[in-house]
Amino acid sequence: MKSPFHVMIIPTLGCPSKCHYCWSSDEGSPRMSIETVQAIAEWLKDYQSNQVTITFHGGEPLLAGAEFYRQTLPILSGELAHLTPTFALQSNLWLLTPELAQVLAEYRIPIGSSIDGPEEITDTQRGEGYFKKTMRGYEIARANGLEVRFICTFTNRSVREKEAIFNFFLERGFPLKLHPALPSLRSKDPKEWALEPEEYGELLVYLLDRYLENLGRIEVMNINDLCKCIFTRHGTVCTYVDCMGTTLAIGPDGSIYPCYRFVGMPEYVMGNVRDRPTAEDLARSEAWKLMHAFKDYVDRECAGCSHIKYCRGGCPYNAIAPTDGEVRGVDPHCVAYKRIFDEITTRLNDEMFGSADMEMGGFGFPPRKGAKPGIMAILRTMATR
Numbered sequence: 001m002k003s004p005f006h007v008m009i010i011p012t013l014g015c016p017s018k019c020h021y022c023w024s025s026d027e028g029s030p031r032m033s034i035e036t037v038q039a040i041a042e043w044l045k046d047y048q049s050n051q052v053t054i055t056f057h058g059g060e061p062l063l064a065g066a067e068f069y070r071q072t073l074p075i076l077s078g079e080l081a082h083l084t085p086t087f088a089l090q091s092n093l094w095l096l097t098p099e100l101a102q103v104l105a106e107y108r109i110p111i112g113s114s115i116d117g118p119e120e121i122t123d124t125q126r127g128e129g130y131f132k133k134t135m136r137g138y139e140i141a142r143a144n145g146l147e148v149r150f151i152c153t154f155t156n157r158s159v160r161e162k163e164a165i166f167n168f169f170l171e172r173g174f175p176l177k178l179h180p181a182l183p184s185l186r187s188k189d190p191k192e193w194a195l196e197p198e199e200y201g202e203l204l205v206y207l208l209d210r211y212l213e214n215l216g217r218i219e220v221m222n223i224n225d226l227c228k229c230i231f232t233r234h235g236t237v238c239t240y241v242d243c244m245g246t247t248l249a250i251g252p253d254g255s256i257y258p259c260y261r262f263v264g265m266p267e268y269v270m271g272n273v274r275d276r277p278t279a280e281d282l283a284r285s286e287a288w289k290l291m292h293a294f295k296d297y298v299d300r301e302c303a304g305c306s307h308i309k310y311c312r313g314g315c316p317y318n319a320i321a322p323t324d325g326e327v328r329g330v331d332p333h334c335v336a337y338k339r340i341f342d343e344i345t346t347r348l349n350d351e352m353f354g355s356a357d358m359e360m361g362g363f364g365f366p367p368r369k370g371a372k373p374g375i376m377a378i379l380r381t382m383a384t385r
């Protein structure tokens, strides 16, 4: 079976926002030229033959401007027609204008944006005025028929407000996708905002319970993904698969990296699109070898873990970036992953083997009258959506 291929294009690492816990923006970052876009298309055309998803990421990708997308989207969709490209964009939406929205709408580009809950919490973490600017962009996106979903970053401070944050998403009818704040490698105090793995694990269990209480009224994307991983015994998002080779990122100057998280870190450059490297060429780079060293490490160190098949040691960036590229451990969020994987597995087993007040059975079985919704209910809801 062919694996989907994901390419992230980073038109710039610049960003007009100054979120306190940001680890990736860079004010001096250059902007990608149309010649580089052309070189990306020329390179990808022969690089691989699987269907490709292209995500514009940053920094803030809308800094590239309407004209960049007006030229880039036809180049990529035309030159890569045989790879049936689909597009996505991750943006804080501050710079979205009706003109830009129309360009994106022509290609039906779904947008991932970021708000951290109610205005006060969002602005405390992301800077004064962030919430209003993002919601203004959201309204423009919706008025032009664009689909927008929000990622909510939980920090060690906002996690204390988890109830207010969950209720905010519930009341607004927004699906909730959470992201734990990572230690910022550019900060003097990298852990100032970072969510500790234990807290992250407890947060996931909390969200599982709140999700079950409100099933049908909200979607918690992370819980959906985790349940799907366990049920299919296979990772369904990049954190829980061996991402090397199926995901690549291209920086503003055409440099190729294993993922957007490494963009701007020269030691992780694997090649440049202008040289049209083959997969074999990229595999000779130190970054590729390092990612594979991580995979081998996971095979050894996680061998005794019952979740290895659908966890795969978590995210390699989280594991190797803080140790200056040395493979010394798995993703530090392992504690959180184990906590939630154990919780879902135990509950699913209870349901399958019929504990007193839980619904039991599989797909095709109607839920028992009066039974509390459980993991099977989440899976059933996903299957019927």
Ligand code: SF4
Pocket (backbone or CB within 6 Å): 238, 239, 240, 243, 244, 247, 258, 259, 260, 261, 314, 315, 316, 317, 318
């Ligand atoms: S390095 Fe981490 S964030 Fe990047 S593709 Fe791999 S798992 Fe995903």
Ligand code: SF4
Pocket (backbone or CB within 6 Å): 301, 302, 305, 306, 307, 308, 309, 311, 312, 313, 314, 330, 331, 334, 335, 337, 338
């Ligand atoms: S939960 Fe931890 S030990 Fe288990 S596979 Fe994931 S990273 Fe490895």
